[in-house]
Amino acid sequence: MQPTLFSSVHLTVSQLTFHIRKQLENDPTLQDVWVEGEISNLSRPASGHIYFTLKDKNASLKCMMWKPDAAKLRIALQDGMAVEAHGRITVYEPQGTYQLAVNLIQPKGEGALYQEFLRLKAALEAEGLFDPERKRPIPEFPRVVGIVTSGTGAALRDMLNTLRRRLPLTKVILAPAPVQGVDAPPALVKALQSLNSQNPDVILLARGGGSIEDLWAFNDERVVRAVADSKAPIICGVGHETDFTLSDFAADLRAPTPTAAAELATRITLDDLYSQLNYQAARITDLISGLLAEQKALISAFASRMKYVSPERRIQSDTQTLDELSRRAYSALTHRIQLQARHVDGISKRLQSLNPEGILSRGYAIITRKEDGKVVTQVSQAQGEMKVRVSDGEFEVRREQ
Numbered sequence: 001m002q003p004t005l006f007s008s009v010h011l012t013v014s015q016l017t018f019h020i021r022k023q024l025e026n027d028p029t030l031q032d033v034w035v036e037g038e039i040s041n042l043s044r045p046a047s048g049h050i051y052f053t054l055k056d057k058n059a060s061l062k063c064m065m066w067k068p069d070a071a072k073l074r075i076a077l078q079d080g081m082a083v084e085a086h087g088r089i090t091v092y093e094p095q096g097t098y099q100l101a102v103n104l105i106q107p108k109g110e111g112a113l114y115q116e117f118l119r120l121k122a123a124l125e126a127e128g129l130f131d132p133e134r135k136r137p138i139p140e141f142p143r144v145v146g147i148v149t150s151g152t153g154a155a156l157r158d159m160l161n162t163l164r165r166r167l168p169l170t171k172v173i174l175a176p177a178p179v180q181g182v183d184a185p186p187a188l189v190k191a192l193q194s195l196n197s198q199n200p201d202v203i204l205l206a207r208g209g210g211s212i213e214d215l216w217a218f219n220d221e222r223v224v225r226a227v228a229d230s231k232a233p234i235i236c237g238v239g240h241e242t243d244f245t246l247s248d249f250a251a252d253l254r255a256p257t258p259t260a261a262a263e264l265a266t267r268i269t270l271d272d273l274y275s276q277l278n279y280q281a282a283r284i285t286d287l288i289s290g291l292l293a294e295q296k297a298l299i300s301a302f303a304s305r306m307k308y309v310s311p312e313r314r315i316q317s318d319t320q321t322l323d324e325l326s327r328r329a330y331s332a333l334t335h336r337i338q339l340q341a342r343h344v345d346g347i348s349k350r351l352q353s354l355n356p357e358g359i360l361s362r363g364y365a366i367i368t369r370k371e372d373g374k375v376v377t378q379v380s381q382a383q384g385e386m387k388v389r390v391s392d393g394e395f396e397v398r399r400e401q
Contacts, residue, residue: 014093021091024098030089035061035100036108039081040211050077053211054085054100062099063087069103079243080114080212083107113212117219121246124221129228130249136233138253140268142201144171146232148191151176155208155237155258162262166269173198179207184217189226196231202265203232205247206258209240218245227251237261360391370396 011019024030037054044050048067053060063085065073077083087102124130145163149156151174163170175191178184188205195203205227207215217223218238227234227250236251237258248254255261360366367376370385385398 013096017091017093017096020098021093024089024091027089032086032088033100034084034086035063036084037061037082038113039077039083040079040213042077042079050102052077054083055211055213062097063102064099065102065105073105075105075107077105078114080117081107082114113216117212117246120219120221120224121249124224124246124250129224134228135252138233138235138264138267139201142167142170142265144173144198144200145265146173146175146195146198146200146203147206148175148177148188148195148203149206149258150179153179153208155206158259159204159206159262162259163266166263167266168270170266173200178217180210180214180217185220185222188217188220188223192223192226192230192234200232203230203234204237204258204261204265205234205251206237206255206261207239208258209243215239215243215245218247221246223247224250235261235264360389365390367397 035054037056037060040053040055040060042050042052048070050065050070052063054063055061065087083105084107085100085102086104086106087100089098090101091098128134147156147159149159156174156176160172163172173195175195177187177191179188192203192205205218207218209215215238218236224246227236227247233252235253235255236245236248237255237260238245238247239257241256253264255264366389367382368374368387368389369376369381369383370387374381376382376386382399385396387394388397
């Protein structure tokens with residue numbers, strides 16, 4: 001059926017929202033009402049006001065409590081707590097939503113989910129799954145990091161950015177799995193088992209924040225046992241800083257957020273490696289410089305000592321001795337030669353004085369037989385042809401019989 005152009009009321013969004021507000025806030029029943037439900041999404045900003053949601057199986061209601069009323073609370077509110085909240089229905093016009101302005105809260109119970117959380121926590125704790133002795137150290141320099149989280153969530157993007165920024169050398173293996181709903185627990189268990197078969201150094205189990213219902217998959221007993229049975233150490237970063245799950249207790253290390261989990265997995269960053277490398281290089285340089293200086297001083301000391309015992313010095317000394325002996329031998333030999341020369345000269349002069357040929361110049365002659373060259377010293381030897389040698393030559397003579 002088409003709406004008529006004349007009977008319809010034309011309102012702006014603000015006018016319509018204001019009209020609804022008047023209708024709700026003028027209803028006496030809605031201005032003095034008790035609402036029973038389970039607290040979730042509890043928030044306490046710095047303003048001092050309290051914001052939360054009341055839920056039951058079929059619906060949810062946004063609630064807020066102003067600072068003066070919040071200061072009068074005698075109970076500690078927490079997610080999962082079942083309460084009765086008193087207040088009045090108001091409309092938050094900027095968002096067009098209605099809410100319960102609460103002025104009084106009294107406990108109704110802890111809520112079914114929270115009771116199950118405490119029951120399962122006590123049972124698993126009694127088995128020793130949360131014992132500190134089971135916790136394994138996280139490697140300082142992981143080469144392979146496994147991640148179990150939603151493949152499309154912001155948590156994955158934040159962790160990848162953090163790992164890439166802090167330690168880009170790390171290899172990342174993703175095992176995506178749903179992190180909410182009835183299909184999440186078996187998928188998370190399968191993802192953890194798949195990652196463990198690839199032997200990562202550490203596994204990050206993470207998802208963003210949410211209500212206790214949103215995070216319930218990480219309280220599932222199957223997931224908690226898979227975390228405890230993991231071969232690789234696990235860092236659990238589920239929800240925000242105030243959110244706790246049973247997987248946090250079973251993990252080797254809890255991180256307040258997914259980003260913090262990636263930071264805890266890379267405690268040594270690339271900058272740290274560069275700093276350590278520079279530090280070690282400087283140490284090596286200093287050690288080598290010190291060692292070289294020490295060895296140089298040692299060599300210098302050895303060199304000084306070697307001057308007195310080295311073969312070169314001995315050779316130099318022996319060379320000098322040899323030169324001295326050579327000089328002395330030459331001097332002695334020269335002196336000896338001079339002595340022998342004078343002696344030979346004396347003998348020569350004596351021989352010259354005794355040389356028969358020397359008297360030839362004084363008119364004497366030497367007669368030898370021609371046939372045998374013998375000197376004729378007696379008359380009986382003078383026979384046949386003979387040679388007569390005088391000072392300026394010789395001639396032949398013949399003795400006739």
